[in-house]
Amino acid sequence: MSLNLSEAFKPHPVYLHDDDHINFDSVQEVPDSHAWPQVVDYLSDLSDVDSVPIIDLMDPNAATLVGNACETWGVFQVINHGIPIHLLEDLESVGRRLFQLPAQQKLKVARGPDGMSGYGRARISCFFPKLLWSEGFTIFGSPIEQARQLWPQEYTTFCDVTEEYQKEMKRLSTRLMWIMLGSLGITEDDLSWAGPKNKYEGPCAALQLNSYPPCPDPKIVMGLAAHTDSTLLTVLYQTNTSGLQVFRDGGRWVTVPPKRGALVINVGDLLQILSNGRFPSVLHRAVVHQSRHRLSFAYLCGPPSNIQISPLPKLIDQKHPPLYHPVTWNEYLGIKYKHLNQALSVIRLFKPQDGSVDMNDMKRMKVGC
Numbered sequence: 510m511s512l513n514l515s516e517a518f519k520p521h522p523v524y525l526h527d528d529d530h531i532n533f534d535s536v537q538e539v540p541d542s543h544a545w546p547q548v549v550d551y552l553s554d555l556s557d558v559d560s561v562p563i564i565d566l567m568d569p570n571a572a573t574l575v576g577n578a579c580e581t582w583g584v585f586q587v588i589n590h591g592i593p594i595h596l597l598e599d600l601e602s603v604g605r606r607l608f609q610l611p612a613q614q615k616l617k618v619a620r621g622p623d624g625m626s627g628y629g630r631a632r633i634s635c636f637f638p639k640l641l642w643s644e645g646f647t648i649f650g651s652p653i654e655q656a657r658q659l660w661p662q663e664y665t666t667f668c669d670v671t672e673e674y675q676k677e678m679k680r681l682s683t684r685l686m687w688i689m690l691g692s693l694g695i696t697e698d699d700l701s702w703a704g705p706k707n708k709y710e711g712p713c714a715a716l717q718l719n720s721y722p723p724c725p726d727p728k729i730v731m732g733l734a735a736h737t738d739s740t741l742l743t744v745l746y747q748t749n750t751s752g753l754q755v756f757r758d759g760g761r762w763v764t765v766p767p768k769r770g771a772l773v774i775n776v777g778d779l780l781q782i783l784s785n786g787r788f789p790s791v792l793h794r795a796v797v798h799q800s801r802h803r804l805s806f807a808y809l810c811g812p813p814s815n816i817q818i819s820p821l822p823k824l825i826d827q828k829h830p831p832l833y834h835p836v837t838w839n840e841y842l843g844i845k846y847k848h849l850n851q852a853l854s855v856i857r858l859f860k861p862q863d864g865s866v867d868m869n870d871m872k873r874m875k876v877g878c
């Protein structure tokens with residue numbers, strides 16, 4: 510899979526040169542390269558009445574709650590999901606160990622311009638005139654090659670923890686995908702590529718480690734700019750430091766408060782396509798802190814890379830014609846890294862008959878991306 514997906518990145522390389530890599534540890538003042546004109550609604554009130562749903566996966570009503578959350582928010586938090594808390598803590602600890610390494614050490618495992626794995630800046634960064642206040646490390650499959658370079662004597666802990674986490678995430682994301690689709694009446698027979706006949710072995714996925722170092726002036730920087738995920742769904746562990754915000758109708762950014770042991774589930778663009786727009790992908794961003802070093806871990810989960818994804822026939826009728834052209838994940842990534850937040854509009858078959866644009870197009874226009 511990695512070979513195929515990396516083809517999609519080739520025309521849109523992201524460079525990380527030694528000379529424009531800032532050493533966040535030693536920065537006293539935000540350099541002009543990272544100063545955004547304005548970051549509005551910085552960490553909105555955490556007691557917001559309009560808050561992202563928290564769903565207990567042991568609740569007998571969980572499927573209905575998940576369906577409602579996908580339709581109205583495109584994001585929710587889950588508890589009682591079966592991922593042991595010690596694994597979340599271990600992941601955070603190996604992540605910290607990685608990002609606390611000196612810059613020159615991390616640059617040894619820099620992701621190539623069109624590469625898939627390694628250390629680097631967010632792929633979306635090339636769309637914005639200012640740089641992001643973050644660094645990342647992407648894992649596809651085993652990270653052993655990079656881990657060996659970083660810790661020649663003691664690389665196994667990093668590999669063991671991230672591999673165990675990916676194994677658990679594969680199980681959880683498959684379960685969540687079926688809960689989400691099940692709430693729309695979709696069964697394994699309706700999804701040829703994921704049905705039992707095709708010996709579906711679970712999603713194709715990457716694990717993205719994000720680091721948001723403390724910043725002397727957090728109001729003028731952006732950790733991760735507004736985007737939707739190019740996935741079916743994303744499982745995000747955001748540790749215990751707030752920073753994740755989701756965009757709501759009415760032009761507000763709502764902070765998703767961290768809850769111990771909870772995981773955030775984002776609807777991704779491919780699920781918006783499959784569900785024929787019933788489940789809109791969530792527009793989100795990450796802001797940073799003055800004194801806290803925030804980490805987050807995103808399990809980016811998609812279908813096999815060359816399978817055609819299109820609105821599911823069961824969700825199409827005269828009143829609900831198919832909204833999107835079929836695309837493979839591979840093709841979609843190519844479109845995304847050319848058009849970023851307009852990618853869904855590019856593959857849209859037609860605008861709704863009443864002349865309005867779809868909900869997500871509208872949100873993107875409001876935030877100007």
Ligand SMILES: O=C(O)CCC(=O)C(=O)O
Pocket residue numbers: 717719733738745747752753754793794795804805806807
């Ligand atoms: O750090 C966060 O809370 C968000 C991370 C994210 O959106 C991503 O990795 O795609």
Ligand SMILES: [Fe+2]
Pocket residue numbers: 736737738793807
């Ligand atoms: Fe994201």
